[in-house]
Amino acid sequence: MSRTLQCIAIVVVAALALLPFVPGAVDAYYFSFLFFIFLYAIMAQSWNLVAGYGGQISLGSHAFFGLGAYTTAILWTGNYLWGSLYDKHPSIYYFDPVTMLLGGIVASLAAVIVGLPLLSKLHGDYFALGTLGFGEIVKVLFVNGGDFTGSAFGIVAPAGMFDTLRPHYWVALGLMVATALAIRALMRSRYGLALIAVRDDEMAASANGIDTLKVKVAAFAGSAFIAGVAGSLYTYYIFHVGPDSVFDLDWMLLPLMMTVVGGTGTLLGPILGALVMYAVFDLARIVVPDYHPVISGLTIILAMLFLPKGLMRSFAGRARTG
């Protein structure tokens, strides 16, 4: 990333961080619009880590998102963490870092358990289908989880906590920035080198001393961790965690499209893609409510036709030649 781009990024993040102080901003429509862009950008980064940098096309992001959301809801409503403290401080689970962290950890543990057999035996399309199957299995398990998971209805967390969208906005923005910085640091480390090596040529990577299975499982788990934390954040927004809402395929498909449009395997691509695609989806929903999936689909087709490498690479390429 060039110095100018770094300066622009810092200014934009600072401006976004100060936005809630602007009178009226919190109640404006674009405030929740921005919150969702941050949330999708986090999910897009999660997918980009395993698929864009790691080359392992996962179609199971929604499973990890849902696992994070459910973990948060279950810990909260069952009061598994804070015991008697919960009575004194009824808001203790609301944006509790430990609860959110556990959402990510549960998701990444699931990724390790599933990733070890899938990634050692399946490659390419077959791995993708395996992760898709995993998502369906998890969903069925939660539908049939009895009182523990709330079955088909799901779990309702105490919505009385909610009085403003400000904390959601800041936490989402913070997580988006933290995710991008963490991935940036990761890709500059020896681990990032191994990840790209595995993506480019697995056989050559292992012939040069890289434990390819370990690298792939770690990337899958890291991606799941990010998705799990995002799911946890979503619980604080939606309060009702159900199999049809948090295990919805959209939580995998939209971040995937956003990353591809923005530029797979680039740091800012997922963020840019989330911004552009979410704006398109939302605008289509408002302007032509009956046809909005058509507009969204057309946008993706056009993007693939004219920007097959994604927004980031197309612009970077033009800047270099021109």
Added chain:
Amino acid sequence: MQPDETLLRLEAVQKRFGGLVVLNNVDIAVGPNELIGLIGPNGAGKSTLFNVITAIYAPTQGRVLFRGKDITGVAPHRISRLGIARTFQLVRTFLTMTAFENVMVGAVYGAGGRVKYATETANAALELVGLTAQGDMRTAHMTLSDRRMLEIARAVASDPALLLLDEPMAGLNPTEIQRMVDVIRRVRTERGLSILWVEHKVDAIMKVCSRVIVLDHGEKIADGTPREVTQNRKVIEAYLGEPAA
């Protein structure tokens, strides 16, 4: 009691794919700082032999010993860390990386495996094969001959004791072949490596190697100096067919 100087030893290695015997009872010993040519007609089992040594295939029977230790069936990345590096017949470089990053993979994860000196190691390896100027070039934009050189640099950067070269001259023109011969010689003399070199360009092998092994239909039919090998009746028959009368 014999102090084992042998670096690599294959003991009665057999590899079968179903009913097809690709390697049959092959014994090979590679000593320190040897440059050994491995030749044989198409389908003789040369690449399979490399894949057995680097554990991409497990042998059906027999053992592979490296520095006296049994490494049969050890994971491929462990083989690399023990000190066996290789190149591939169809070049396998990391195409989205720069040349320097490619070599860094060997330096960071190979047998040397120390991040601290990795940059120096990688630069020295690029210098050895004459690719210093192309360090920042994307591998996808490099020529075939440069990519073959890069593979050797990456292998050398992993600080191996044994280097396996799988047809490094395939697809190269005469000038590039001469450059490759020079590089292989330099790698051996400057790094003190042992090299096992599979090649179809038999004349190059005969000129450069002090010892040549010939495989045919999965069996070792000759093992000796280039002169001995070229006069071996079995070798002549393998390449030219049996005499008419």
